[in-house]
Amino acid sequence: MPDMASSLLVGRYQLGELIGRGGMGEVWQGRDLRSGRPVAVKMLTPQVAQMMEARERFAREMRAAARIVHPNVVTVLDVGEHEGQPFLVMELLSGRSLAADLAERGRYGIVEACHLLGQAAAGLDAAHRAGVVHRDVKPANLHRTGQGVLKVVDFGVAHLATEAARLTAVGTVVGTAAYLSPEQIVGHGGQPASDLYALGCVGYELLCGHPPFVGSAPQLVYKHLHEPPVSPSRYREDVPAELEGLILALLAKDPAARPAGAGAALQILSAFTQPPARTAWPTGSPVPPVLRPGGARAGDTALLNTPDSGPRQAPSEGRRLVVPVAAALTAITAAVVGVSLLANSGQPSAGPAPSGMSSIAASEEPTTTPSTATSAMLTPSPLPAQSGADGWLADFDRALLAQQAQGGIDPDLARKVHEQITKMAGNLSEDKGRGKGKGNQAQKQMRGLVRDLFEAQRQGKLAADGPLSTFLDRSGLSDEHDN
Numbered sequence: 001m002p003d004m005a006s007s008l009l010v011g012r013y014q015l016g017e018l019i020g021r022g023g024m025g026e027v028w029q030g031r032d033l034r035s036g037r038p039v040a041v042k043m044l045t046p047q048v049a050q051m052m053e054a055r056e057r058f059a060r061e062m063r064a065a066a067r068i069v070h071p072n073v074v075t076v077l078d079v080g081e082h083e084g085q086p087f088l089v090m091e092l093l094s095g096r097s098l099a100a101d102l103a104e105r106g107r108y109g110i111v112e113a114c115h116l117l118g119q120a121a122a123g124l125d126a127a128h129r130a131g132v133v134h135r136d137v138k139p140a141n142l143h144r145t146g147q148g149v150l151k152v153v154d155f156g157v158a159h160l161a162t163e164a165a166r167l168t169a170v171g172t173v174v175g176t177a178a179y180l181s182p183e184q185i186v187g188h189g190g191q192p193a194s195d196l197y198a199l200g201c202v203g204y205e206l207l208c209g210h211p212p213f214v215g216s217a218p219q220l221v222y223k224h225l226h227e228p229p230v231s232p233s234r235y236r237e238d239v240p241a242e243l244e245g246l247i248l249a250l251l252a253k254d255p256a257a258r259p260a261g262a263g264a265a266l267q268i269l270s271a272f273t274q275p276p277a278r279t280a281w282p283t284g285s286p287v288p289p290v291l292r293p294g295g296a297r298a299g300d301t302a303l304l305n306t307p308d309s310g311p312r313q314a315p316s317e318g319r320r321l322v323v324p325v326a327a328a329l330t331a332i333t334a335a336v337v338g339v340s341l342l343a344n345s346g347q348p349s350a351g352p353a354p355s356g357m358s359s360i361a362a363s364e365e366p367t368t369t370p371s372t373a374t375s376a377m378l379t380p381s382p383l384p385a386q387s388g389a390d391g392w393l394a395d396f397d398r399a400l401l402a403q404q405a406q407g408g409i410d411p412d413l414a415r416k417v418h419e420q421i422t423k424m425a426g427n428l429s430e431d432k433g434r435g436k437g438k439g440n441q442a443q444k445q446m447r448g449l450v451r452d453l454f455e456a457q458r459q460g461k462l463a464a465d466g467p468l469s470t471f472l473d474r475s476g477l478s479d480e481h482d483n
């Protein structure tokens with residue numbers, strides 16, 4: 001590959017240092033001279049470019065990827081060609097990939113693994129809802145930023161080489177084939193369920209320190225197709241049975257037997273994570289977070305209090321799951337059915353919204369700003385580091401998804417809130433890139449959104465119990481709202 005250092009792409013993107021190399025190309029630090037924004041630029045190798053069935057397809061996939069605006073998905077900013085070499089421009093991430101993290105740490109504690117996996121599931125859920133399938137979910141494509149936010153990267157790039165080519169290409173096969181679903185191996189991949197299988201492989205690796213199947217490429221192919229995975233609890237006995245059930249369900253050979261969607265997986269994972277670490281409003285607001293009287297806190301329960309104190313002895317061969325996979329699947333299905341029933345019945349809606357109701361809860365179309373009348377009740381304070389707000393929004397969205405999976409929120413309201421969150425995340429990301437934070441405006445929007453949800457709670461559109469309601473209570477804004 002030609003040395004691209006200091007190159008100027010399409011008169012706009014100035015390349016700096018090389019960040020790293022992968023099978024498809026190189027990733028460079030860069031700067032968008034038009035906006036001044038620091039960016040990451042992925043240059044595809046000429047070989048990969050030649051393997052592309054059509055350049056229009058690459059551009060089409062990248063445009064699709066650019067539509068996914070979510071705190072757990074890297075933002076794609078632009079796509080182009082430099083002297084015949086395709087490139088894509090992304091937000092520049094701090095931190096490192098989970099692959100690099102895993103290489104150093106070996107494996108994760110239960111709560112941390114679920115937290116990371118939950119973020120990956122949230123990002124994939126957003127992509128699938130936007131009609132985009134990743135096709136190459138693996139630790140190298142899950143980036144953990146310096147602020148601890150996980151971002152799914154490399155959407156839509158995997159199609160550039162066919163699965164068959166990737167299976168035979170020396171050097172690329174082992175890393176990728178370890179996460180390849182059975183249906184991708186036989187050439188029927190490219191559906192959301194394939195991403196769920198790969199997510200299961202990643203979850204397994206986070207918990208056990210290695211993916212479910214290891215070996216040479218032909219061995220991996222055989223095992224993915226025919227061999228049942230060894231239960232994670234055989235490698236570490238502190239894996240809760242329900243979590244093990246989820247991982248094994250994700251690894252089902254038959255795509256139809258996997259959880260119905262990434263959102264369903266997220267719901268199960270949420271049960272194992274600490275109450276979000278950043279549920280407190282990220283402003284350093286003088287108002288302390290409101291904790292529910294008697295509410296459980298991270299580490300209070302034996303279930304959550306699972307410090308990872310290094311390798312443990314494998315439990316005996318005879319160990320059985322306390323909750324079998326079928327039960328976990330039933331729980332997942334029930335959650336999903338619950339959501340669709342809710343959508344049909346329109347519950348828990350409490351009838352038409354009164355005219356003075358907030359924009360989100362009452363209007364058909366989502367709006368970017370909350371109604372000013374009640375926003376004025378909340379006193380905005382300056383936003384902190386925008387990275388803090390990123391994480392807060394990611395937690396917010398996870399809590400929303402978990403609440404939705406429980407059927408505790410009006411589906412229409414959930415959709416609008418999700419749109420608001422993704423819009424705010426996009427605004428924050430853009431502001432950060434331009435180096436000029438619209439902190440006050442973003443903060444106003446977030447406060448307005450919280451206020452709208454308290455209003456929705458009063459109207460019966462949001463259940464008072466559940467992950468989102470707990471998140472709101474702990475936002476530290478509830479007593480501002482009550483005043």
Ligand SMILES: Nc1ncnc2c1ncn2[C@@H]1O[C@H](COP(=O)(O)OP(=O)(O)OP(=O)(O)O)[C@@H](O)[C@H]1O
Binds near residue numbers: 027040091094140143
């Ligand atoms: N937007 C980004 N900001 C910062 N670093 C990034 C970004 N995207 C990718 N990287 C990093 O660049 C390096 C190379 O990434 P790349 O996607 O080319 O390779 P890979 O994912 O390791 O392998 P492959 O492309 O074969 O799947 C990795 O270390 C990755 O973490």
